[in-house]
Amino acid sequence: MNIELFFAAGSLVDTTRETALKFGLNLPQFIAQVISFLIVAALLYKFAYKPILLMLDERRKRIAESLENAEKIKAELAKTEAARQEILAKANSEANKLIEEARASAAKLQEAEARKAIVMAEQIIKKAQEAALADRIKMMSELRKEIGRLVVETTAKVSGKILTPEEHRMLIEEANKNLISQ
Amino acid sequence: MLTSKNIKRQARKLFKLCKVNNVLDENRVRLAVEGLIQRKPRGHLQILKFFKRLVKLEIDKKTAIVETAIAIDNELKNSIIENVMHLYGKDLRLSFITNSSLIGGMKVKVGSSVYDNTIITRLNELLEQF
Numbered sequence: 627m628n629i630e631l632f633f634a635a636g637s638l639v640d641t642t643r644e645t646a647l648k649f650g651l652n653l654p655q656f657i658a659q660v661i662s663f664l665i666v667a668a669l670l671y672k673f674a675y676k677p678i679l680l681m682l683d684e685r686r687k688r689i690a691e692s693l694e695n696a697e698k699i700k701a702e703l704a705k706t707e708a709a710r711q712e713i714l715a716k717a718n719s720e721a722n723k724l725i726e727e728a729r730a731s732a733a734k735l736q737e738a739e740a741r742k743a744i745v746m747a748e749q750i751i752k753k754a755q756e757a758a759l760a761d762r763i764k765m766m767s768e769l770r771k772e773i774g775r776l777v778v779e780t781t782a783k784v785s786g787k788i789l790t791p792e793e794h795r796m797l798i799e800e801a802n803k804n805l806i807s808q
Numbered sequence: 809m810l811t812s813k814n815i816k817r818q819a820r821k822l823f824k825l826c827k828v829n830n831v832l833d834e835n836r837v838r839l840a841v842e843g844l845i846q847r848k849p850r851g852h853l854q855i856l857k858f859f860k861r862l863v864k865l866e867i868d869k870k871t872a873i874v875e876t877a878i879a880i881d882n883e884l885k886n887s888i889i890e891n892v893m894h895l896y897g898k899d900l901r902l903s904f905i906t907n908s909s910l911i912g913g914m915k916v917k918v919g920s921s922v923y924d925n926t927i928i929t930r931l932n933e934l935l936e937q938f
Contacts (some may be wrong), residue, residue, distance in 0.1 A: 744922065774938025778931040782911055785927060789912050799905045801914035801925035802884070806891050 815851050819858035823866075831899055832866050872902045877910045877926070887910040892916060 646653075791795075822844075828837040840859070845853050872892050880888075889902055896918045907915075913926035 715921060770938045771935075774935045777938075778935045782928065782931055785911055791878060793844075794876075794912055795880070795884065797885060797927070798876055798914045799910040800887075801889055802888050804925055805914075805916060805923055806887075806894065 812854075815854045816858055818851075818864060819855045822855070822859055823862045826863075832863065832870070837863060865919070870897075870900055871918070872896060872900050873905060873917045874902060875905045875907045875910060875915040875917075875926075877906070877912050879906050880904070882890055888914070888916075892918070896921075 822840050826833055826840055828836070841856065844856055844859075849855075874892070875886055884902060892902060893900055900918070909928060911927035911931075912928075915926050915929075916923040
């Protein structure tokens with residue numbers, strides 16, 4: 627097996643050598659070119675590729691940071707929006723509550739005022755009725771007195787003239803009888 | 809200075825002394841007044857004043873005034889005198905007055921007691937009812 631590998635390797639070296647000869651490969655030149663390439667590559671790596679990588683890395687970091695910030699801002703915004711909505715809802719609720727309270731108070735006040743007005747009106751009516759009744763009673767009393775006075779006056783005048791001496795005597799006798807029986 | 813109570817007491821005492829058989833005697837009254845005026849005891853003016861009042865009340869009590877609207881005959885007068893004396897006592901002094909404003913009926917006044925059975929009073933009562 628190892629012998630086979632040895633022979634295979636020997637043929638590969640030969641093939642490589644033939645190919646190099648075909649392509650005109652000059653080993654020292656090739657080595658010098660490789661060294662110069664390595665030097666250039668090292669220089670490029672140090673002075674160009676590394677700063678660019680650093681810059682890119684920095685930019686990537688900045689972008690990531692920016693994205694993170696954006697996410698944070700977005701979250702903050704969402705949070706703020708939620709808080710705003712909550713405050714708004716609370717304010718709306720408070721405002722509705724206040725309006726309801728104000729309406730209830732107004733209704734209560736209106737009812738109380740209406741009741742007060744009704745009571746006052748009733749009192750005024752009652753007073754007016756009482757005054758009218760008192761006036762009527764007073765008027766009736768005055769009228770009765772006046773009628774009575776006229777009746778008595780007329781009766782006194784007429785009876786004084788109408789009574790005969792016999793009737794006078796009868797009245798005195800009756801009074802005399804009543805005097806004893808009192 | 810005599811108190812009002814003492815003055816009244818003394819006047820009443822004097823007044824009692826002026827009565828004979830529970831009837832006021834004019835002579836005694838006269839003598840009492842004259843004696844007071846002559847002797848002039850302390851507070852005699854106030855005593856006389858109260859004594860006068862007591863005498864007046866007694867006289868009023870024993871005086872009957874009968875008022876009628878027209879003059880009445882003796883027969884009716886006697887009947888009234890009899891009734892009044894029956895009610896207020898025999899020692900009454902009666903006087904009859906005619907007062908046409910009574911319209912009709914009779915009014916008897918003895919002291920502070922008044923019996924009124926006149927038409928004018930009835931009409932006035934009626935007027936009061938109105």
